[in-house]
Amino acid sequence: MARLKDFRVIVLSLLLGLGLAHQNGFAGEKSTTQPVQSLSVFDSNGKRVGSVLGFAGSNELPTVGLRVDGRLIVLKVERDKFSQSGFTAEYSTLYFESSNCTGTPFIPGTAAPLPAPFNILDGTKLYAFEGPQRDLIIRSTGSTSLPNIPCEPVNSVPGFMQPLRFLTDLAEHFQPPFTLR
Numbered sequence: 001m002a003r004l005k006d007f008r009v010i011v012l013s014l015l016l017g018l019g020l021a022h023q024n025g026f027a028g029e030k031s032t033t034q035p036v037q038s039l040s041v042f043d044s045n046g047k048r049v050g051s052v053l054g055f056a057g058s059n060e061l062p063t064v065g066l067r068v069d070g071r072l073i074v075l076k077v078e079r080d081k082f083s084q085s086g087f088t089a090e091y092s093t094l095y096f097e098s099s100n101c102t103g104t105p106f107i108p109g110t111a112a113p114l115p116a117p118f119n120i121l122d123g124t125k126l127y128a129f130e131g132p133q134r135d136l137i138i139r140s141t142g143s144t145s146l147p148n149i150p151c152e153p154v155n156s157v158p159g160f161m162q163p164l165r166f167l168t169d170l171a172e173h174f175q176p177p178f179t180l181r
């Protein structure tokens with residue numbers, strides 16, 4: 001009986017030892033590592049958004065580069081949306097000459113010359129500068145894609161602003177949540 005008990009202890013010890021050895025790797029076994037050639041951001045459908053150019057901001061968000069009709073676009077990507085980078089500014093309120101937020105949108109100011117094209121992000125819609133700043137009469141303000149910032153008619157207000165040209169609606173191309181791979 002003592003031999004059976006000793007045998008059980010030996011077998012149990014051996015099995016536990018093998019289990020721990022397998023879990024932690026056998027002596028001399030090395031884990032494998034592989035370099036990452038490049039990182040990309042993908043949408044919820046597995047569609048590649050763009051190559052990661054770097055990480056920025058207090059949350060170290062990935063900054064991606066992509067092209068829209070050949071135009072370079074640089075954006076930060078959060079889990080559920082796109083956000084501004086050094087080459088793309090977010091504007092949630094655009095200005096219009098019409099009283100119903102249709103036609104050419106405008107923003108105040110202009111960008112200093114940059115090494116890449118400067119773009120405007122209104123929610124999911126991307127815009128580019130269209131010509132020089134000009135005088136206009138503002139008749140409405142609002143967002144073209146953010147429902148919480150509806151179009152509001154305003155009394156005719158003179159302004160000197162930058163006209164914009166619509167590039168694309170990113171929501172038509174990419175669906176959050178976004179992941180880094």
